[in-house]
Amino acid sequence: MRGVLYAICCGSPVSRGVGRLVDLAKQRGWDVCVVTTPDGRKFVDVAALAGLTGHPVRSFYKNPGDPDVLPAADAIVVAPATVNTVNKWAVGIADTLALGLVVEAQGKGLPIVAMPFTNAAMGAHPAFRESMDRLRSWGITVLFGDEVLPLHPPGTGGDLVDVFPWQLALDALDTRLGGDHHVSLRFS
Numbered sequence: 001m002r003g004v005l006y007a008i009c010c011g012s013p014v015s016r017g018v019g020r021l022v023d024l025a026k027q028r029g030w031d032v033c034v035v036t037t038p039d040g041r042k043f044v045d046v047a048a049l050a051g052l053t054g055h056p057v058r059s060f061y062k063n064p065g066d067p068d069v070l071p072a073a074d075a076i077v078v079a080p081a082t083v084n085t086v087n088k089w090a091v092g093i094a095d096t097l098a099l100g101l102v103v104e105a106q107g108k109g110l111p112i113v114a115m116p117f118t119n120a121a122m123g124a125h126p127a128f129r130e131s132m133d134r135l136r137s138w139g140i141t142v143l144f145g146d147e148v149l150p151l152h153p154p155g156t157g158g159d160l161v162d163v164f165p166w167q168l169a170l171d172a173l174d175t176r177l178g179g180d181h182h183v184s185l186r187f188s
Helices: 013-027 046-053 083-090 097-108 126-137 157-163 166-176
Strands: 003-009 030-036 075-081 112-116
Touching: 003 013, 003 097, 013 030, 013 046, 013 075, 013 157, 013 166, 030 046, 030 097, 075 083, 075 097, 075 166, 083 097, 083 112, 083 126, 097 112, 112 126, 112 166
Parallel strands: 003 030, 003 075, 075 112
Antiparallel strands: none
16 A cells, blocks of 8 residues: 545546546556535535545544544645645634645645646636746646647536646656555655
8 A cells, every 4th residue: 555645626527536536546556535624515425525535534623623524645645636726725713624734735835736627717717827826836746728628618528527637736746756556655
C-alpha cells in the first residue's frame, strides 16, 4: 500500500465522476478517502463512494470529542477545485472541512495536487488567476486550463463529466513523489 490519499471534490458537476479517480488511485496502490465540500456532496453518490473506498465520505467537521473516522492523509488531490475553494484556500480560509484539510496539509508539507475546473467566464476573474499563482508559489501543484481541459462556456460543465482527465492529477502526484508507484510516505 502506498499510503492514504484524500480525494477532495467541490461543488461541480464533474464531481459526479470522482469514482474514476478513486478507481485509478486504488490501482496505483492508494487507500483512498473521499472528502467533499458541502456543495460537492450534492453531486456525488455518497453510498457508492463509501462502498468503493471502504471509508465514509466526509463533508463536515466532526463534533468536538468525536473520534476521527478517516486515517490520516499522506497526499491530497483536490479535483475538481472550484473558484470558490481555490480563492478561499489562497487566503487561508478554512470554513469547510475540505478547506481545513488542505490548509492544514499544506502546513504539514504533504504533497497536494489541485485541478481547478470552471467555466471561461469565472476562470477569467483576476482573483482566481492570482489565487492559483499564489498556491503554485507555495509548492502546490496546480493543473488548470489547457493542461486539463479547455475552458468551457458557462452552463456546459456537466457535459465534461465523462472526459475529465482524473489521471492527470495522479500523474502529477507521482511526479511529486518521484514517480515510484510503491512509495509510502507518512507525515505527522
